Amino acid sequence: MLGLLIAYCAVFGLIVGSFLNVVIYRVPRKESVVSPRSACPTCGVPISARDNVPIFSWLFLRGKCRNCHSPISVRYPLVEAATAGLFAGVAARIGFSWSLPAFLVVAAGLLALACTDFEHLVLPKRIVYPVLALVGILLIVAAAITHHWHNLLIAVLCAIVWFVIFFVMNAISPRALGFGDVRLAPVLGLALGWLGIRYALLGFFAANLIGAILGLSLIATKRMKRQQQIPYGVFLAMGTMLAIFAGPELLRPFQSLKG
Ligand SMILES: [Zn+2]
Numbered sequence: 001m002l003g004l005l006i007a008y009c010a011v012f013g014l015i016v017g018s019f020l021n022v023v024i025y026r027v028p029r030k031e032s033v034v035s036p037r038s039a040c041p042t043c044g045v046p047i048s049a050r051d052n053v054p055i056f057s058w059l060f061l062r063g064k065c066r067n068c069h070s071p072i073s074v075r076y077p078l079v080e081a082a083t084a085g086l087f088a089g090v091a092a093r094i095g096f097s098w099s100l101p102a103f104l105v106v107a108a109g110l111l112a113l114a115c116t117d118f119e120h121l122v123l124p125k126r127i128v129y130p131v132l133a134l135v136g137i138l139l140i141v142a143a144a145i146t147h148h149w150h151n152l153l154i155a156v157l158c159a160i161v162w163f164v165i166f167f168v169m170n171a172i173s174p175r176a177l178g179f180g181d182v183r184l185a186p187v188l189g190l191a192l193g194w195l196g197i198r199y200a201l202l203g204f205f206a207a208n209l210i211g212a213i214l215g216l217s218l219i220a221t222k223r224m225k226r227q228q229q230i231p232y233g234v235f236l237a238m239g240t241m242l243a244i245f246a247g248p249e250l251l252r253p254f255q256s257l258k259g
Pocket of ligand 1: 041042043045065067069
């Protein structure tokens with residue numbers, strides 16, 4: 001039965017990934033995500049439904065527009081495949097739980113935000129706030145159905161603590177950590193806090209460790225200057241997903257600690 005849930009979430013992920021492509025492209029450019037319909041950026045001809053099937057259309061058209069044959073970025077099928085993979089992984093990890101929808105939203109939101117942060121160094125409010133609201137509502141629903149109010153309380157506390165820590169980090173070093181990261185912090189605190197305080201700690205340390213290792217190696221290989229702004233949101237997303245996916249294994253040595 002779990003296999004069926006994983007397969008279903010993977011297919012759902014392909015569809016969501018297709019929408020995330022629109023969000024990732026349009027939101028940083030301050031365009032509507034609803035209209036107009038997707039069109040080829042080169043010739044402007046709208047993309048028909050049969051050419052808009054996640055991954056398969058791109059492969060079938062060999063990465064070219066049907067009309068003008070100009071290349072279509074490999075990023076589109078990659079984002080769709082990544083969303084499907086993340087959704088399958090979240091389904092495998094969370095399983096049949098009322099909190100699963102909240103974690104799918106977290107995975108989709110973090111993927112979109114990692115992309116906009118990587119490309120434009122922004123974590124748009126138009127993505128962060130809806131994700132925060134959706135995750136909050138879905139976790140409240142999950143708590144109401146399962147009576148896991150304790151999880152919700154820890155989640156809210158972790159969200160507040162993450163927010164305060166990031167607020168202070170931003171005040172100390174606004175270049176290393178922009179205010180977009182401060183806005184994103186409660187989302188991560190909510191999701192990881194629901195799983196337990198130890199997950200919130202693990203996610204925080206994993207994000208900073210990944211950031212330090214990648215940042216220093218980029219500076220060392222001269223691909224990045226020391227003063228350059230870093231896409232901290234990418235590391236936050238990676239650290240959070242690592243904590244969700246590998247938390248039980250990574251936290252096993254600390255099992256005697258409660259939380
Ligand atoms: Zn075209």
